[in-house]
Amino acid sequence: MKEGPDISRIAALIGDPARANMLAALMSGKALTATELAAEAGVSAQTASSHLAQLERGGLTHVRRSGRHKYISLAGPEVGAVLEALMGLAAGQGHLRTRTGPRDAALREARVCYNHLAGARGIAMFDAMVARGDLRLDRDAVDLTERGRSFVAEFGVDLEGLSKGRAVLCRPCLDWSARRSHLAGSLGRAMLARMEALGWARRARGSRAVLFTPEGARAFEAAFRI
Structure with a gap:
């Protein structure tokens, strides 16, 4: 069994074109909504929701909830x-x-x-x-x-x-x-x-x-x- 960090999982998350576009948009440092990120990625709201869930589970993004809205940002400077x-x-x-x-x-x-x-x-x-x-x-x-x-x-x-x-x-x-x-x-x-x-x-x-x-x-x- 191979040991060490699983970089392939992180690489796969970043490597998808839609998710890559979302992450690039978040490089502005501002928190964006799922609707805004769907537009950046050129995908439907439902597809964007799936991508965003994967990014959050992978530790690449942070989701902050305010009332009925969710705001997504990069998980950190790293x-x-x-x-x-x-x-x-x-x-x-x-x-x-x-x-x-x-x-x-x-x-x-x-x-x-x-x-x-x-x-x-x-x-x-x-x-x-x-x-x-x-x-x-x-x-x-x-x-x-x-x-x-x-x-x-x-x-x-x-x-x-x-x-x-x-x-x-x-x-x-x-x-x-x-x-x-x-x-x-x-x-x-x-x-x-x-x-x-x-x-x-x-x-x-x-x-x-x-x-x-x-x-x-x-x-x-x-x-x-x-």
Whole structure:
């Protein structure tokens, strides 16, 4: 008998096209209803219900009930990290689904990866913080330096509050569109939240795209010396 984790079960759950589309939609970090996910997957409500039950049993999604409604989200950041890594692998092998229209450019420029900033701007922020010594990159791990702690605190992020949480403070996440790293972890989430609070950017409705205002883009470029 073979021993160890059964990755084939998880792979089979993700591998179904309808379920893959549902999981990709949940990468926005927002909880969605079964009706919304059925539309994303292009399946009937009954079929969507079956798929969602499998994802919940498999530990990939979390269902929260509010009155008569159910809201589905990814089970946690580790699920988002796996999905983003698979997107990077698929893109690297040339397995791409082409969607025409302006949304493509917006997604490449800036988008939310579960709960942190990805796309060209996410990569630019990560590269700038590594280059000037805010982050120390060691193979597949990244640490926040003392210089980085000062910068992040000045930026308005509550590091003390983040340190009390159970989530990893910072880690590199592979960006599927460029196959380069951006910043994930609780710090990555907090940096994006701070940019939204400052009015630099907002999340596009019905998309994972993050839209920067002209003023926000200039402030972003000044903050990260781009």
